[in-house]
Amino acid sequence: MAAQIVKESVFAEDFRKLIAGSSEPAALRKLREEAFAYFEENGFPTQRLEDWKYTNVTPIAKENWRVASPDTISGEEKLTGLLGRFNFERNGFTALNQALANISIVRIPKETSLDQPIEIAFEGKEAIATFPHVIVIAEAGSKAILIESYTSSAKSFTNAAVQIFVDDNANLTHYRVQKESAEAFHYGVTETSMGRGSVYNATSINLGGAISRHDIELKFTAEGSEAWVDGLYMINGTQHSDTHSIIDHTVPNCTSHQNYKGVLNDKSRAVFNGKVFVRENAHGTDAQQSNKNLLLSNDARVDTKPQLEIFNDDVKCAHGATVGQLEEEELFYLLTRGLPETLARNLLTYGFAEEIITKIGIEKIKAELDNAVLHRLATVL
């Protein structure tokens, strides 16, 4: 026992407190314990793992985080079942999330169209680790907009998980905006399961974090569905942003679109790894994937790897990645109209990102992003 205590993580004490004070159903507690054991055994991922080759999370691992005390919930059988479908063994972060999860549920009733967006917002605090875990159920035939946002003005650690179930013929639009402070640490995973004839349209905006990583896994489980999994990362200074995405066509006749764009300034570094699987029986699949990057500085770096793995011939697939700089002729054109060079560069950068930003259908958020993008580089150049 003594030997084990020496090896314990900084989370162990808070975890024991959580379990001791919990009135959660045994099945749920078991899920937490299992996940925590996994974390204690494996720890945070290291760069020896292929999926973490370019992302070093040591700065997160070595901090002495305090855990924000989660609200335990009385729980229902169904919840435990859904949580049980979460892939906590994805990595140390997801295991830790499941162990310390602060669970909330968003349920959009069937055949209901919500005219107001649902907003879930999380704010990081200095030296505190938070573990939001949201289960979103868009029931059959429902239609809604979900806004998920992360802010922080300090050195915080957010380790979030969102499980989304888009049931048959449901339609969910999902905006995820991460604009934590440049010293914050952020890990987030989005797992989406698509029912028959469902539509899911996601846009992720990643602006903040010293180290941030977003894992995405979207699975088509029945025919005739369509998904957009788009995003923008825009970083500067020494920020590190990593997006790993899996889009899994396991059934026939589904369509996926993925358009990720990156804007990197200064010494920032980004990673994009997008896998699209088209399984053996997934005929009639249409999968498009693109990752374009704009480097505004010679010291910025991006590692991009779009991957298609196709096991069926009757499919329409395309993918590509580019890394480039601002076009000199475009810059000159704007200069000849009297725009100062900084503004001209910002405007061209905005133009590059606009395609993603413009997807945000909520005027308040879009205006805020417009502004953030247009003025972001002003002080740097």
Place this chain on the structure above:
Amino acid sequence: MLLEVKDLHAGIDGKEILKGLNLRVQKGEVHAIMGPNGSGKSTLSKVLAGHPSYEVISGEVLYEGKDLLELDPDERARSGLFMAFQYPVEVPGVSNSQFLRLAYNEKMKHLGKEELDPLEFNDYLKEKAKIVDMDPQFFKRSVNEGFSGGEKKRDEILQMAVLEPTLAILDETDSGLDIDALRIVAEGVNTLRSADNGIILVTHYQRLLNFIVPDYVHVLSDGRIVKEGGKELAIELEEKGYDWVKTAAR
């Protein structure tokens, strides 16, 4: 004197293209610079606008008595210089109205005048768009993206109308235009022509000059102005061809 070019030698990639060019433009004047391909017409436009790829070897360019070559391209623009591009550049993701408002307000800032907010500017832009018969639908579209050749050239003249330059250089504005588009563009330029500005029309063909009648015509050959005259010179050129001036120059 609005513009005074004195013995200008300039080129690109180490190759001298302008070989001692002289030109004087006063406010209220329209000058046509004509010449065959490779005579240096585009080089002159680009050098005046401040394109970074072109280098000035020697000579002087004074704009309103000040050294133009000292100024960066954006400073030149804010001081009232405008070049309509032969090949207007597409700027994806940036709307015409956004772009033009920023450009307009930068100029107002420079002049110490009041800037316009988006609503005020939209009204201003609508008025200006009438000059080139431009549908306000264009305002929301990305700058020149997916525009036809004619639309791009009209957009250039709209930009000129918005920015109200003191000296406008129109680089091959007639190229790629059908007769209807040419008429719209020319009428736009004629509307903007005034006693307070000078216009330089750079063109290969006389056609444009039927619509925008110049006060002076200069013929450029091998980097130098080899013949000058009034509007009748353009007609003579059209009849006799450029070989005539080339021969005359020797």
